[in-house]
Amino acid sequence: MERINSITDLVQASEKYRNALSRQTLRISVCADTGCIANGSLNVYKKLVEVAEKDGGLVNIQLLSNDENVKGKAIVKTGCLGFCTRGPMVRVDTLNLVYVHVKEEDAEEIYYSSLKGQVVERLLEKDPETNKPYLHIEESPFYRKQKINILEHSGHIDPASIEEYIADNGFRALAKVLSGLSPEDVNQIVSESGLRGRGGGGFPTGTKWKFARTQNSEKKYMICNGDEGDPGAFMNRSVLEGDCFRVIEGMMIAGYTIGADEGIFYVRAEYPLAVKRLKASIKQCEEAGLLGKNIMGSEFSYSLSVREGAGAFVCGEETALMASIEGKRGISSPRPPFPAVSGLYKKPTIINNVETLANIPKIILNGPEWFKSIGTEKSPGTKTFALTGKVRNTGLVEIPMGTTLREMVFDIGGGIQNQKKFKAVQIGGPSGGCLPESQLDNALDYDSLQKVGAMVGSGGIVVMDEDNCIVEVARYFMTFIQAESCGKCVACREGTKQMLNIMTKIVEDRATLEDLELLEEVASIVKDASLCALGKTAANPILTTLRYFRDEYIAHIVEHRCPAGVCKAFKHYTIVPEKCVGCGACAKKCRSQAISGIIKNPFQINQDLCIKCGVCKETCRFDAIEVR
Template sequence: MKRIENRETLAQVRGNSNKQIEQSRCRVLICAGTGCLAGGSGDIYDRMCELVKENPDIEVCFEAEAAHRDGEIGIKKSGCHGFCEMGPLMRVEPQGILYTKVQLEDCDEIFHKTIEKGEIVRHLLFKQGDVEYPKQEDIPFYKKQTRHVLKNCGQIDAENIKEYLSAGGYQALEKVLFEMKPAEVIQEITKSNLRGRGGGGFQTGYKWSQVARQREKKRYVVCNGDEGDPGAFMDRSIMEGDPHKMIEGMMIAACAVGADEGYIYVRAEYPLAIARLKLAIAQAEECGLLGSNILGTDFSFCLHINRGAGAFVCGEGSALTASIEGNRGMPRVKPPRTVEQGLFGKPTVLNNVETFANVPLIITEGAQWFRNIGPENSPGTKAFALTGSVKHTGLIEVPMGTTLREVIYDIGGGIKGDGKFKAVQIGGPSGGCLISPHLDVSLDFDSLKKMGAMIGSGGLVVMDDKTCMVEVARFFMNFTQNESCGKCVPCREGTKRMLEILERIVAGNGEPEDLDLLEELALTITETALCGLGKSAALPVMSTLKLFRDEYEEHVMDKKCASHTCTALQKYMIAPALCKGCSKCARNCPVNAISGKIKEPYVIDTTTCIKCGACESACAFGAIYMEG
């Protein structure tokens, strides 16, 4: 693409891109996000491309309104469609058909039936009960969402800047460069009350205004793409599926605060996101939307990518900037804040991926439009990664203020296996638990804070009644302890002590005083840790102790785990009334822990039993069961 020197040329390029898409005979958008690629969507893409080459003159048979289309059959790599449970996914336009769980062997049928004849391949449609859904927008998983930040993910070619332009891309930047002053940009973001989507919910406009008012003229814009929460993949999907939207948000921030250089800090475990960002930056530079004198103005901006250091703590602002500088990623004492002395000691705007992706929407649609979505003090939408014991896992976007019930039951389809809802872990290792009485609580910053939880980056791990909450607390504490940078004693030593206690409890060696000690340690760490990650490290334990203390007491007092999750507390037993004395269990036991006489009930020596389950599998009468 030739360099775009002015607004007129940009409008022309956008118009040509729109025309090319509108005249295409057919567009096949194959999910090329990390999840679907792992399921084989890369091979599906290659096969569909082969079929197009083998049939260059095929007539596309769709509804009458598409009959005038005489362009290409476009096979596109899109970003994550969101419906991860049903991947690999394929969307066929202009019909808007969504095919689910597509396999390589389905490609020929899709091509010759749907593209050539206009017929629907019904066994690939999403079905719920007796209802099948040909159109993507009619599927309850999508119909209940409000997709603004994720609108382009799954709808455009993630590797082509022209498709982003055709979807309205860089219109916000154009408006900022030619119609607004820097102070007006900050004012608009401030009026929108956009709060940071990385966890803390800090007002974005105020942060930008603090950077703009600094005397130091060299400023930086940094994007935090170090998404480290277990089960979270919102930022990754935006970087993979719509990288230009985030880049445009960063450029608008740079215009507003007077920065000419930016950095994107991405998890090293996100190779596809890094590749897509590199490609997006290269394409933007080639057409003159990044670099010097953008669109013929005096605004210049260059962008760099930094791979993460592999540490969860690098998601904290001062640790992140230290890592970019080539130092060990460790938080520092504040003040000074990042807005005063951030990257290389200069004033720095630091927001996460989703926050920057909201900025172009606010500039084009207006602050009031944004504020009309969700509650007054937490406006806009929020992307969540819905995982765990829910029927329809995936990436969703809903207005702030949506209830947990709507997310789990209306969008997620309810608990997997029609089980009973027990809890949801929200906010990852820095978050807390919500239970049944919280199902109708508004999912926004302030409401969750009152519940002792936080939105965090947006991970939602749903748990059913077969989940052991003590083990959940141990899992998150193990993660936090491993990821502690070790700089401050409360976090370094306190989390280690808490983990040791939790490991004793799940091993059946807990004592009553351990519960009081856990609470004391949690309070101390929260009040004295150096950084925000340390201060929130004990939240999963504090939350589960408060809401599920009876489970902790059961582990400690009765040495039992009702969910049969904690192996050390499990015991295989034989019900005498059901045992026929066939000896099959004893013959299959690898450690000879079962004894008895033929035609009489057998007995398991629980001190010798290794809990392998071989006896339970061998018993034909259901006489062997798990206790505890």
């Protein structure tokens, strides 16, 4: 990569690389994010490369850009295409085709069919009702209501190639800033766009930047929060794996605006691919002169580094994150002072998450009105969500703010698996809320969700059906939250422990209505008295399930039953005499010796000894074990 010493150099490089890409006579992109890699996409990629090399004429962007007379075929690895449940996915860019559930043995057929302009129909996504293949993946219900902005490069460009990013107007927003916009101008543009923090809090980004920009300090820091500790959430990971350069550009613009000359990416160590690609991208930027001293001939100098988090959920909170970077234990601190005034090493610091920063380049290039034209008045723009759980279509989704939960679950998600009935959706991670069917027409935006006791959070959505016990779900999330509490403040440290104890009593059939009253009281105290956002939202799973699913709590405590049939303590195993052949297999497998009888005669279960493990039912070949 040649060095870019001026804005003119950048414009010329962009034209050069765009021209080079246009001379790819065939381009096949293989999804190589963590999910598809786990499903074998790298084997597909290697086989495609092997076939292409054997056929001849395989080129890369460096070869194409160095010789304008060269044309050829390219096989590249890209980021996430979103439709995770259909991976591995392969895109034939030159034909605008996307193949799903691709296996290594499909590679040769895909390659030679693509050369002839032919379609491998059996590998296309199909209409779930008619089984008719979609010629273009965008026709699939999973994509129809999406609005792609943050994810526009993911699945389309090689995330390891700075040349491909520059070819698609990469770093042009930074060039626009450096060519005549003051920090105040940039701050004003971001403020007017209405961009709110995508990490969960939804605080206006422009306002946050202004706090740090107006501080009088020789040293300031910009931090990108890529910790993303919510179970089931993978939005930030996917953006970093598929489009590091865009986040880097956003970091640089943010640093310029607040007056920082140093930025730090804080990324959880459990994201090794994201960390690897991020470090490689930073190195490429340094080699190209886009990081370092006097960037593009301006007076702006900037450096970036990567710090890996140790996996603590609380380190997603700003003050705990900064403590971790400083080499201290990751625990929250009281505010004020706020980080924008006294943050990392007691210097003014701004912390934005990955998605927030990824929005910045397009806002600068297209203007605040463009951004405000998407989404709602108070929550403009798009938001990425990780859609998981009991829906047919799981994956990474980007929608305009204001899209309803119903559209998310039943249109994009394709509805509930196995014709089951929808029960609830957990939104906003473990500190979010569980919303029932009556809230499905609620808009996915900051204010609407807050009114019903939930929150956008980082963007994790878990869909549940009738087979999920809502009480057990709340207990599970409380287990996670309690384990991840940093323990600094009494309200969170002791309150989450007490809430977990009560929830455990409920699912083990040991609770009373007095316990339920105490649970609500403790939840309210934890919400009001905790030090940081983790503690203040820790009770959300309890409070929202009590608000919308109180009847299930009552069923557990008063009626001594689990409506979903999930909680082991409420299961009652009996042997149906008419079906039992007296083989004794269940008695041999019983861990608590609760089953007895005489061979060739019906056996019986001693309920006082039964531990409700279910092994007897799994063992019986005659369906003689009944569960009530």
